[in-house]
Amino acid sequence: MISIIIPCYNCVSTIKRAVDSVLNQKYQHYELLLVDNRSSDGTIHLLNHYKERFPEKIRVFHEYKRGAPAARNKGLSAARGEWIQFLDADDELHPEKLSRQLDLATNSMAGIVIGNYILEWIKGKKRLHLKRPAMSDPWEGLVTSNLGITSSNLWKKKDLLEVNGWNERLTSSQEYDLLFRLLKNRSEVVFDEAFYTMVYHNRNSTSKSTDKKKLIQIVRNRINLRREIKEYLILTKQLTANMNRTIDTYIYFELKRNSPEIFDYVKEYLKQNQLEVPWNTMIKINSRIALRKLLYYIQGIYNSPSEWDLRRNLS
Template structure:
């Protein structure tokens, strides 16, 4: 059996899509676990109606400890299935997603299936764009570069999740990659599927637009600290290749760039505490690839006339 775990927080307006996509799976040996996580709208009433409509498939629970990790862990512990499909309340699965992965389980006996997915976002004008996220089959490179599937596209063996302690309830960001880091350390059997059977939706008010500076600082800090922790682990195991180290440093630099506009002072202070460095050419290449489009495509002024850009390119930006 596969247990579909859907954490819900103020999700009454959109969780029906996630529920319907689960009920529509061609693979029918499933249960659906809906976990309300302190919603203040009518989510709980909505979930009760859903369970009443499909009592043979749906079970509902309330988790009072705040956070997606606590809600997912509650679903994990309540699950009857040997495999866990986590599904965010605003995302959806294509009808044959679980059937394809069940076939993989029968043929290859993996402990974790890592799968590609499509990411759909809407602009402020309402235009939709789709990005296909392709996993890197070098698991450590995929972990470092955030190319190792996602919470909802991957299929997780319950026994493996329990072995590593489930989701970390002490952090609020970098949740899935913290989990994947702990999983890779026990060296499970992996299978990489390049079928895209999951659609993840990016909300218009993304975290990068948040006015909560403390939240942004926490996100940036968690991402950098996790990257450094991965480097430290790989070094201790004699597995930190030059390629992996460079990829990790580039990731950290790109995250500093990404948040430099919203929390410039914090990003500068974080930068000062990081040892070692990236060459200027690598910094310029990273900038052009990840945040240069706005300036290169829409402006004719010199790159170095932008003070934020000049600071990040010309200052001695130190990285581990």
Template sequence: MISIIIPCYNAENFVARAIKSALEQTYRETEIILVDNNSQDNTKAVLEGFCNQYPDKITVLEQPKKGGGAARNMGLHHAKGTWIQFLDADDEILPDKLERQVKLIAKESPQLIVGNFDRVINAKGLKLRVSKKPNSKNIWHGLITARLGITSANLWEKKAVSAVSGWDERLSSSQEYDLIFRMLQNNAKVAFDIARTSALIHYGAGSITRSKNTEKVIEVANNYLNLRLRIKEHLTAIDKLDKRTLALLNLFMYAYLTDRRAQIPEYVNEKLKQLDIRLSLGDKFSQLRKYYIKRAISMVSR
């Protein structure tokens, strides 16, 4: 049994796509748990409509505590499956995802399966689909660079997730990578499903990372940086922080900060001083070049 858990907040316009993708899985031993998380629109009516249509397959729960982490944890608590498919309400999983990944469970006995996904970016009438493959060569490098899949592309063993107390409900971002980090700290074994795309991750124009709300942008930045500092501390403690990994950590924190200098300049300047990130001149030039290329593309698309 695999439990497919879909947290829903004001999702009336797109949650049907996610639910249909769960119903269309070629692997049939599933249950679907829909968790309404204080929606202010007609989401609950949409969820109940699907529940009425598939009463033996779908359960609807209500989570009064705000946040996707709380909704996922409620679904996890009620799940009957030994494996969990967390599926965000605006995403979709491809029909053979679970069938493929169940075969990996039998073959490799992992606690986490990391899958490929495609970002589907919808903005100003244009649709762009970009494939994202995980780093299967080095687990820690994959974690640092955010290349260990994404919530909806991965498959999670219920026992292993519960062993690290589930999702951190205090976090507003970096949630799945925080969970993966804690699972790795607990010696979870990871398998990779990299032959085909597992999920489509839909993005609109209102991404929180490009929000004009300064407090939200700083909160997201803190979550991103704090996770990597915890990774650094852990790898130091277990004597696995080699020069290459340290350089990668510094490079990605530097790149993340410089990419947000225009949004939160004072925060970025202060953090760069605090972290005392030391990069070669070549690395700094490379990151600045990438930043200005991204800015140019952004200006053209406006």
């Protein structure tokens, strides 16, 4: 059985799309766990409506600690399935997503199925349709954020419980923190080449001061995770010269692409930390960032989270 867990916070406008994509799955031996996370827009009434319509399939829970990680852990603790499908309330699954990935999992010793996904980046009436393929090397994919995403992957419950599930203290980088702990715990990985998950990203407008503080914390979390990965690879004698450059290049890329918004933080970090990034790679990154931002300004979509595949800057 697969347990599908959807954390729900003020998602009246999107939850139907997510739930319908579950109900339309070719694989039907599943349970759907809807976890309300202190919604205030009537979400809970909609969740209860689904529960009444499909009582044999759907259960509804409440999690009062704020944040998707806490809601996912609530669902994980109640899950009856051997496999876990986490699904965000604004995403959707291809009808054959579960059946395909379960076949891949059962035909291997995998604890994680890494899935590709399609990203719909939305700002007002403008849309950007992007395919995000995963990397075939788990550690390189982990470092460069190319190891799937929450909704595109399939997770073995046993492996998740062994690492204590999601880190509820983190405000960002939660899924890659989880993937890091799973890889450290020697979870086996298998890759799904199909693009069977649709991820939607709506850019919400908030104050610049709030954005700046949040952005610094997001960047700090991403960098700290890569530093932890490097320390682990050094400790286990797995750090190669190429992987060291990959980690430092990711950190440099992350800093430079956010430099206009958090210039002082970036300047101080680069002053205090020496990164092993070749000059030609630095030039390539800066040139492509400038070009990409120009294109996004023209299109009216700026600073997309998926700017482009970092792999282009590593060659």
